[in-house]
Amino acid sequence: MREQLMADLRAMWRIRAFEEKTQALCGSGDVRGSVHLCIGQEAGPVGAAEAFTDGDALFATYRGHGWAIARGVPLEPLFGELLGRASGVNGGRGGSAYLSAPEYGFLGENSIVGAGTPMAVGAALAGRHDGSSRLAAVVFGEGAMNQGAVHEAMNFAAMMALPVLFICENNRWSELTLTRDMVRNPSLTDRPKALGIPAIRIDGNDPATVRETILDFAEAAREDGGPAFVELTTQRLVGHYVGDAQQYRTREELAEDRRQEPIARAAAALAEAGVAAAEIDAVRAAAWAEVEQAAAAALAASPADVSTVREHVYA
Amino acid sequence: MPEGTITVNYSGAVNAALWRCLAELPETLLYGEDVAKPGGVHGVTRGLWKEFGDRVFDTPISESAILGSAVGAAMMGRRPIVEIMWADFFLVALDQMVNQAANIRYVSGGRLTAPLVVRTQQGNSLGACAQHSQNLEAFFCHTPGLRVAMPSTPQDAYDIMVSAVHCDDPVVVIDNRTLYFGEKQEIVTDRPPAAIGGSHVRRTGPGATMVTWGAITHRVIEAADRLAANGTPVTVIETPWLNPFDTDAVLESVAKTGGRLAVVHEANTTAGFGAEVVVRAAEAGVLRQPPVRIGVPDTRIPAAPELAAALIPGTERIAAEVAGLVATG
Ligand SMILES: Cc1ncc(C[n+]2csc(CCOP(=O)(O)OP(=O)(O)O)c2C)c(N)n1
Numbered sequence: 266m267r268e269q270l271m272a273d274l275r276a277m278w279r280i281r282a283f284e285e286k287t288q289a290l291c292g293s294g295d296v297r298g299s300v301h302l303c304i305g306q307e308a309g310p311v312g313a314a315e316a317f318t319d320g321d322a323l324f325a326t327y328r329g330h331g332w333a334i335a336r337g338v339p340l341e342p343l344f345g346e347l348l349g350r351a352s353g354v355n356g357g358r359g360g361s362a363y364l365s366a367p368e369y370g371f372l373g374e375n376s377i378v379g380a381g382t383p384m385a386v387g388a389a390l391a392g393r394h395d396g397s398s399r400l401a402a403v404v405f406g407e408g409a410m411n412q413g414a415v416h417e418a419m420n421f422a423a424m425m426a427l428p429v430l431f432i433c434e435n436n437r438w439s440e441l442t443l444t445r446d447m448v449r450n451p452s453l454t455d456r457p458k459a460l461g462i463p464a465i466r467i468d469g470n471d472p473a474t475v476r477e478t479i480l481d482f483a484e485a486a487r488e489d490g491g492p493a494f495v496e497l498t499t500q501r502l503v504g505h506y507v508g509d510a511q512q513y514r515t516r517e518e519l520a521e522d523r524r525q526e527p528i529a530r531a532a533a534a535l536a537e538a539g540v541a542a543a544e545i546d547a548v549r550a551a552a553w554a555e556v557e558q559a560a561a562a563a564l565a566a567s568p569a570d571v572s573t574v575r576e577h578v579y580a
Numbered sequence: 581m582p583e584g585t586i587t588v589n590y591s592g593a594v595n596a597a598l599w600r601c602l603a604e605l606p607e608t609l610l611y612g613e614d615v616a617k618p619g620g621v622h623g624v625t626r627g628l629w630k631e632f633g634d635r636v637f638d639t640p641i642s643e644s645a646i647l648g649s650a651v652g653a654a655m656m657g658r659r660p661i662v663e664i665m666w667a668d669f670f671l672v673a674l675d676q677m678v679n680q681a682a683n684i685r686y687v688s689g690g691r692l693t694a695p696l697v698v699r700t701q702q703g704n705s706l707g708a709c710a711q712h713s714q715n716l717e718a719f720f721c722h723t724p725g726l727r728v729a730m731p732s733t734p735q736d737a738y739d740i741m742v743s744a745v746h747c748d749d750p751v752v753v754i755d756n757r758t759l760y761f762g763e764k765q766e767i768v769t770d771r772p773p774a775a776i777g778g779s780h781v782r783r784t785g786p787g788a789t790m791v792t793w794g795a796i797t798h799r800v801i802e803a804a805d806r807l808a809a810n811g812t813p814v815t816v817i818e819t820p821w822l823n824p825f826d827t828d829a830v831l832e833s834v835a836k837t838g839g840r841l842a843v844v845h846e847a848n849t850t851a852g853f854g855a856e857v858v859v860r861a862a863e864a865g866v867l868r869q870p871p872v873r874i875g876v877p878d879t880r881i882p883a884a885p886e887l888a889a890a891l892i893p894g895t896e897r898i899a900a901e902v903a904g905l906v907a908t909g
Binding site: 360376409446 | 613614617618621638639640641642643644645668669671672705706707708709710711712877878879880882883884885886887890891
């Protein structure tokens with residue numbers, strides 16, 4: 266358990282350091298445009314990563330840097346993309362909110378709320394016809410539960426018994442509005458259940474719980490080919506986008522979120538298990554060293570190539 | 581400050597117009613994602629919820645329900661003003677505009693109407709991704725039954741919103757978010773609501789007629805000023821209303837400027853509304869030179885600012901292309 270938690274802490278710190286560095290690069294003007302960070306939500310991607318294998322398809326949202334990293338996309342081309350460099354995963358075409366790396370089974374972020382869900386259903390459908398036992402997973406926020414496409418996708422997957430994991434990251438906020446004020450029934454899992462999809466709400470700040478649950482569901486989905494729905498309770502420790510002053514949140518709420526966030530919790534659990542503070546701190550330092558190196562290399566790379574700007578619109 | 585005027589930036593002007601409409605017309609409602617308590621993601625609707633209570637409210641992220649409920653409420657006598665946060669998000673709910681709102685009056689022979697306003701904003705801004713950068717006005721112009729406006733100044737933002745809310749047709753008012761926090765200007769706020777439509781002559785000169793709308797108008801005016809400084813003044817007509825479109829003003833001007841016409845928009849060129857303007861001029865027989873269409877090439881919009889800048893017409897490109905047009909014949 267201790268080894269696993271150390272590994273999880275390492276993986277979470279890689280994401281956290283990447284996001285904090287990104288925030289700094291926004292501040293310095295190197296990253297331009299709107300950026301959505303997953304600071305506080307790292308346990309989801311880290312816990313879920315083990316369930317995916319080559320050939321699986323993962324769809325995420327604009328808040329998807331952590332999922333790309335967890336899927337194995339190297340940090341340098343991710344920074345390159347955010348920085349608008351030719352070396353970016355999409356050569357600067359995608360940007361922070363719409364990047365993809367299909368070589369890693371990362372089929373892409375999406376800046377249209379809910380839009381990834383039907384696409385994931387299609388990825389699973391393709392798997393039924395191409396002989397693979399492809400698992401498709403789609404990550405979305407709890408606010409997206411009120412989007413029509415999400416309901417259509419869930420029912421479609423259920424009707425066809427397709428292996429799709431619907432992963433709902435519940436950080437409570439739809440941008441600047443509390444999602445619980447936008448529903449009458451606060452139980453989001455009631456909706457997939459009503460469609461015949463097994464659904465569960467779990468502690469999304471604990472990578473071990475996430476791992477266990479997603480592995481179970483993934484295995485079941487691959488075996489009998491039905492979709493599943495996992496709600497991860499979590500929180501974002503930062504604004505909806507970089508620059509969001511968060512006037513809509515109270516100090517108490519943020520303080521409570523900082524107590525619940527996965528890195529602080531993992532560090533506390535390790536300390537309790539007798540791991541020396543220096544060892545825990547070394548994890549953070551190592552992640553930062555890797556991130557700084559990747560960012561420096563990306564910054565040194567040449568800007569996106571303007572001569573290619575009109576390529577790839579058509580076959 | 582003279583009576584009946586206020587000094588505001590673009591977003592302040594929209595806010596003032598909404599305030600006036602909510603105050604003067606008890607049948608108005610204002611709703612959309614984040615518009616009430618948070619005051620809008622761009623702060624445009626700030627304060628309205630406090631003032632007008634439950635006629636102003638936040639909605640789930642449910643564009644079909646936002647637009648469809650506006651249609652239904654409008655059929656029953658309300659005047660909903662709803663927000664689609666980005667024009668790109670219209671696309672998940674276009675049915676309610678095209679199949680529903682646009683048909684209500686026609687199919688009922690005028691016994692039912694759908695007097696609603698959809699506020700949205702569009703276009704590229706620094707680093708915006710391909711799904712947050714499109715210019716979609718032509719979609720709506722291609723839909724008979726809808727009215728469409730794209731203001732570029734605080735005064736027009738105010739006047740157009742007031743006219744749109746009073747209009748008995750469904751109206752789509754499209755802002756550009758890069759305009760929201762521009763400089764403050766004194767605007768007149770005490771005029772009665774004007775009928776929809778009309779245009780503005782922003783510059784005059786015999787070299788050519790440039791027709792434009794939306795945020796890019798500012799670049800077009802800059803380009804025209806450069807041309808004037810180089811001794812070739814041209815006429816700039818801003819047409820903030822695309823439906824109804826002030827065709828007469830355009831035709832008259834083209835005839836007076838040697839039959840030379842340039843249209844400029846941020847939307848991509850193919851099937852852009854500029855093509856429609858050119859054809860109207862061609863049909864009227866006022867063109868004496870091949871017209872010039874300036875827009876984004878037919879490609880998706882990249883996130884990297886350098887890439888986007890290579891596509892979106894800047895002052896330089898506009899001035900150069902129009903200089904070429906002026907030089908013909
Ligand atoms: C169809 C659509 N509507 C609205 C938006 C604007 N928008 C972007 S993110 C967001 C909130 C999404 O909240 P949630 O799904 O909970 O995800 P989170 O951002 O919290 O990760 C909204 C309303 C959008 N991008 N797409």
